[in-house]
Amino acid sequence: MTGKDEQRRSGTIQSVSIAARFLKILADAEGPMALGELARRAGTGNSTAHRYMQSLVKEALAAQDPASGQYDLGPAALDVGIGALRRIDPVEVAARHMKALAMRIAASGGVAIWTDRGPTIVRWYRSAYFSISAIGLGDVLPIDNTACGLVFQAFLPPQYIEVARRLQPAAFRGKAPPARDLARIRQSFGCERSGHLLSGIAGQAAPVFDAQHEIACVLTTTAGSDLGGDDRQAIFAAAREVTAESGGGGAYGMIRP
Numbered sequence: 001m002t003g004k005d006e007q008r009r010s011g012t013i014q015s016v017s018i019a020a021r022f023l024k025i026l027a028d029a030e031g032p033m034a035l036g037e038l039a040r041r042a043g044t045g046n047s048t049a050h051r052y053m054q055s056l057v058k059e060a061l062a063a064q065d066p067a068s069g070q071y072d073l074g075p076a077a078l079d080v081g082i083g084a085l086r087r088i089d090p091v092e093v094a095a096r097h098m099k100a101l102a103m104r105i106a107a108s109g110g111v112a113i114w115t116d117r118g119p120t121i122v123r124w125y126r127s128a129y130f131s132i133s134a135i136g137l138g139d140v141l142p143i144d145n146t147a148c149g150l151v152f153q154a155f156l157p158p159q160y161i162e163v164a165r166r167l168q169p170a171a172f173r174g175k176a177p178p179a180r181d182l183a184r185i186r187q188s189f190g191c192e193r194s195g196h197l198l199s200g201i202a203g204q205a206a207p208v209f210d211a212q213h214e215i216a217c218v219l220t221t222t223a224g225s226d227l228g229g230d231d232r233q234a235i236f237a238a239a240r241e242v243t244a245e246s247g248g249g250g251a252y253g254m255i256r257p
Contacts, residue, residue, distance in 0.1 A: 018044070022052050023061060023077060032070035088227045090216035090246040094208050095123040096251055102127045105231040107204070109221035112141065112148050114156060118164040118173070119148045119218065127223075135222055144174030145207035147191040148220040153177065154185035155207055155215040189252060190236050204232065206239030211247035 025031065027043045039049035053071050056062035056078040061075035094111045102109050102125035110124035119141040143149035143164050153161050156209070165173060185191050202223045210216040219239045223231075238254055 005035075007018075008013045018042070018048075019052055019056060022049070022056065023073070026062065026071065026073050027077075031063055032065060032068070032072040034068075034070050038071060090208050090210050090242065090248075091122060093245050094217050094219055094239075094242045097242050098123060101220075101234060102240050105129070105221075107221040107223035107231065107235070108135070109219065109235070110135070110137075112205075112218045112220050114152055114160065114164075114215075116142070116163050117167050118143045119146070119152050119220075121220075122217075129198055140168075142173050143168060144176060145193075146171075146220075147203045148190045148218050149173075149194040150177055150181070150193075151185060151205040151207050151218050151220075152215065154182040154191075187243035190239070192232075204235050206236045208239055208242045208246065209251035213251040216246065216248070 018111055022038060025038060033054065035049055037047060039046045039051065042049060044052075053064070057064050057071075057074065059079075060074040062071050062077070063074040064071050091111055091113060098109050098111055100111055106127060106129040108125060108127045110121050112119040112121050114120070117140045119137060121137055121141070122141045124135060124137045128250070141148050143153060143161065146221050165176070190204065192202070192204050194202040203221060204223075205218050205220040207215050208217045208219060221235055221236060240249075243251060
């Protein structure tokens with residue numbers, strides 16, 4: 001490949017990168033944007049921004065309001081986004097992260113989904129450092145006596161909880177939590193419990209949200225004792241990463257009453 005060919009190839013890749021930068025700015029914006037603001041955020045001049053935006057408009061990846069001249073995402077960008085969302089399964093994304101996490105922290109962990117009977121474990125990975133666990137694949141967890149059950153209660157509609165409450169035996173599910181406890185979970189986006197299932201067993205749980213900012217599943221762990229700060233933070237950080245990868249990153253920025 002000649003130097004001229006390499007320069008041309010490099011320029012083509014750079015053009016795609018710059019165009020993607022403008023699309024990302026539009027995607028992150030709260031609404032339509034003026035050309036000057038687009039250029040400022042992209043770190044380019046107005047003339048460069050104008051050329052790129054007109055090219056994106058031509059391909060329907062962006063749209064320009066004829067009255068205000070402001071730019072927004074176009075219909076082709078929506079098609080790309082919807083196509084990507086169709087291919088994302090939050091449970092599979094969560095499973096991949098949880099499997100890796102269990103190999104490096106002192107806690108076994110897995111992924112739970114909500115069913116009519118309550119939180120149900122659909123993936124479970126034993127820790128390389130902690131192997132004693134009262135939880136296994138397919139287990140249904142108490143809705144009131146586990147960190148996982150409380151996280152689901154905090155983010156699911158009450159009618160969903162009532163269905164499970166009727167189906168779970170009273171001694172199994174425990175006592176319904178106070179509203180203030182659920183509010184605290186909504187504020188912190190997580191829950192920790194100790195000694196709730198077995199003496200000396202601690203548990204953590206954190207929600208994963210989908211693109212509609214609805215709870216899709218919960219990352220949940222068990223450990224032989226209270227975890228150190230780094231391991232604890234790794235669990236909640238993983239839930240945020242899974243949520244972002246699943247298209248629901250904005251959910252963690254919401255303040256929930």
